[in-house]
Amino acid sequence: MDEVLAAIISPAGELRPDGLRGPGGRPAVDVRTLTRVLFERLSELPPDAPERERVRAALIEVNIPLVRYAATRFRSRSEPMEDVVQVGTIGLINAIDRFDPTRGVQFPTYALPTILGEIKRYFRDNVRTMHVPRRLQELWVQVSGAMEELTVLHGRAPKVPEIAASLRIPEEDVRACLDAGRAYNAASLEAAQEHEGGLALLDRLGYEDSALAEVEHRDMVRHLLVQLPERERRIVMLRFFANLTQSQISTELGMSQMHVSRLLSRILTRLRTGNSWEE
Incomplete structure (x- = not known):
């Protein structure tokens, strides 16, 4: 000493x-x-x-x-x-x-x-940068330690059941800890991702389809169309889905263009009001 x-x-x-x-x-x-x-x-x-x-x-x-x-x-x-x-x-x-x-x-x-x-x-x-429950934060330390030990023991990355068995905890807790362990840094949506060929995360996200707003309307029109008589439903299909003119429709159905015009006007009025077809 x-x-x-x-x-x-x-x-x-x-x-x-x-x-x-x-x-x-x-x-x-x-x-x-x-x-x-x-x-x-x-x-x-x-x-x-x-x-x-x-x-x-x-x-x-x-x-x-x-x-x-x-x-x-x-x-x-x-x-x-x-x-x-x-x-x-x-x-x-x-x-x-x-x-x-x-x-x-x-x-x-x-x-x-x-x-x-x-x-x-x-x-x-x-x-x-994200809030993680303290219980998971503390459990993550045990999970990460078990992962290191099992990696050395098996010579490969351990699977979730192996980690759960080693710590004697449910597999759900292990998965939650693995997710919590990654919740340290938030990545910018505009930051380029090297493993994605330089594309930003924002470039790989889905975009809002403006047609989605019309889904409800199309479903309602479909419901009304099935209530039309066969001839009137065919006129609507030829006019708005096949894009035929009234003259072409009259030729297709063997009726005057004036009659086609009156029927179309009557059909559209009924469709707009949502009323069922009445002869």
Whole structure:
């Protein structure tokens, strides 16, 4: 213990920055040992001691690998890993300030839940552009962890039933979590999609068919047409569906054009009013 203190703390009681790291930037001593020694030193210092901040900074530097380890659990997210590490470092600092060495708990055991909690809060409160129930957010962490383990075990992406069986939860919850896990960023409708040949999402969406507004009208006309006598229904079909003139219709049916005109006028009046045909 005295050797570790001598390596990182000068006889004047000041921290030796070069004593924290050995060749290649690796910790000069075991991280757990170094952490324990630094906490012991921290507990000996009065709150207003100038050295206190240097010891605290050393504790943060030494335990950054713990933050990076925690951040790897979220590597499937779309956020840059360095941003996640920065957020996790806030959790590490909070853990250092709250840690009590006298309770006999190893610092990594105490700090890891605090670091993970800070990262989860970051994703919950600052990253998602769509609201996802907190239950699914928390369950997603378990699902993503199970997916990684099963991928390593089987050498392929796991299926929903396999994930559900591993976590002993319903398959519906797994599917809901998978959907929730993708709900982080909203894509612009005008943004080009590389896997779609550069087409924007808006270009691949359906458009509003103006003829849809006439569906109800066409259905009503069809209902009225079937009530017409055969001859009158044929006149309407020839005029408006076959686009024949009144003269052509009169030739087709063997009647005068005047008679065709009167019948058409009478038929259209009945159709507009919605009344049934009366001879």
